[in-house]
Amino acid sequence: MTAVSATSGTSFLTGRPLRLAVGGILILNGLFPALWILFTSLKGEPELLRKPITWLPQAPTLENYLRAFTDQPLLLFLFNSFMVALLSTIATLFVSTLAAYALARLNLRFRDLILSAIIAVSTFPLVTLLVPLFEIMRALGLLNTWAALILPYIVLSLPVCTLILVSFFEGIPRDLENAAMVDGCTRLGALFKVVVPLSAPGVFTAGILAFVNAWDEFLLALSFNSNPALRTLPVGITLYQGEFAFPWPVISAALIVGIVPVAVLIVIFQERVVSGLTSGGIKG
Numbered sequence: 001m002t003a004v005s006a007t008s009g010t011s012f013l014t015g016r017p018l019r020l021a022v023g024g025i026l027i028l029n030g031l032f033p034a035l036w037i038l039f040t041s042l043k044g045e046p047e048l049l050r051k052p053i054t055w056l057p058q059a060p061t062l063e064n065y066l067r068a069f070t071d072q073p074l075l076l077f078l079f080n081s082f083m084v085a086l087l088s089t090i091a092t093l094f095v096s097t098l099a100a101y102a103l104a105r106l107n108l109r110f111r112d113l114i115l116s117a118i119i120a121v122s123t124f125p126l127v128t129l130l131v132p133l134f135e136i137m138r139a140l141g142l143l144n145t146w147a148a149l150i151l152p153y154i155v156l157s158l159p160v161c162t163l164i165l166v167s168f169f170e171g172i173p174r175d176l177e178n179a180a181m182v183d184g185c186t187r188l189g190a191l192f193k194v195v196v197p198l199s200a201p202g203v204f205t206a207g208i209l210a211f212v213n214a215w216d217e218f219l220l221a222l223s224f225n226s227n228p229a230l231r232t233l234p235v236g237i238t239l240y241q242g243e244f245a246f247p248w249p250v251i252s253a254a255l256i257v258g259i260v261p262v263a264v265l266i267v268i269f270q271e272r273v274v275s276g277l278t279s280g281g282i283k284g
Helices: 002-014 015-043 063-071 075-105 109-122 126-140 149-171 172-181 187-198 200-216 217-223 233-240 247-268 268-282
Strands: none
Touching: 002 063, 015 247, 063 075, 063 247, 075 109, 075 187, 075 200, 075 233, 075 247, 109 149, 109 187, 109 268, 126 149, 126 217, 149 200, 187 200, 217 233, 233 247, 233 268
16 A cells, blocks of 8 residues: 555656646646736726735726837837847847857867857846936937837847757758758858758757747836837836826736737747747757
8 A cells, every 4th residue: 555655656646637727827827827917918907906805807908008108119119129120139139149159160270268258248237328328329329219229129039049058050951061061052151041041940949948038128128228219118108107106007008008019929829839939949
């Protein structure tokens, strides 16, 4: 009887039930905040302040979403965030592709040192870079422009994107590039016509990470831009708060509107992102 109990306990700790339990906890931890924001966005102020708390909205309303677009220029915030995130992602992918290819293919003398430096740079807290970046942007005359955000976002996303792409490029046989160059391609042509397409999961993974980082970033967007016409979504959402009022339902509605584009993007490219993360982990 004891042996059976011990075996059952061991199988639970290492088998399917434990994996399901851990997976359920992780899913709940990830979904609960988003669901709570969604439910809050569908409630009116009286219901939100009611005691005891109602988990599900008793009288769902879309008025908060209408107010989110009328109280502040939410569409302008979305447009600014999308353009800044898109342009910084494109530039990040281009630069990180070249850097990763050089690290993966060229016989660089200090390759390991460069990789270590990339990893070290990626661990710097953003707040420690705020003042130096601000002084650089002011010296260049880029404050209150998209460039003041795009350039730092490129720099901040480059380490992670480069490391991801290095892992993928190293797994592609050199013979494929050599064959392309024999057929008349230059090295850059072989990179963009052979290596990059074969590394599509890694490219999509790096692109999603760069886009989400730029879309969600708040500190630089607040510090480098005081022009109301150029405010991004994270900064714009803070404007819904009044001096004596904090309209949680309206703020929640604006947050949901901001979450939807990223969620749709991840759902569309879900398979490639998962493949990129798992393949990169195996190759690394």
